[in-house]
Amino acid sequence: TVKNYLMGNFLSMIDGPFNWAETLRTLFAEHLSIDYLPALVEEVKSIDAARLQQLAQxxxxxEDLWTVVVGERPT
Known part of the structure; x- marks a missing residue:
């Protein structure tokens, strides 16, 4: 599910000292407090499919998305 993907992505952001340092650097650069992280987890855990679809729409x-093709173009 999307929730599982997002939670896994979040866990990888804080897995290990280098990832954790990069996450803290990003928080600092975006002027976010350390409290943003647990709030993000709670938001992901509580969001429902309808809200997620609304956000996606x-x-x-x-028109803002790109298609990337790797390899030879089919003939």
């Missing part, structure tokens, strides 16, 4: 516009 708001922020993911087809």
């Amino acid at each position: 708001t922020y993911l516009q087809e």
